[in-house]
Amino acid sequence: MMIVCEPRGAGKTTLLAKYAKDNDFYLVVAGRVEEGRIRHLLKENAPKMLTFEEFLHRRYHSPGIKGFVIDNVDLLLQEMSPSIQIFGISLSKES
Secondary structure (H helix, E strand, O other): OOOOOOOOOOOHHHHHHHHHHHHOOEEEEOOHHHHHHHHHHHHHHOOEEEEHHHHHOOOOOHHHOOOEEEOOHHHHHHHHOOOOOOOOOOOOOOO
């Protein structure tokens, strides 16, 4: 699993988008505005994308999907618990 943890504006989304495109994965993004921003920025190099809402409600055809890369996973988790703030998470790093 690729984990990118950098400050805001450091190119995390671009890096994840290129990784998704290179591996034929779907990039999961916050919403349509973010999807449009990425498409505008990367043009023909933009990966296939889903919004958080599509991802959470499984609005995709599973047999055609090799994998997901999730941008801003902290926002996705917060969307899953909109009325209560999430203050911590843990991740397992592959060895």
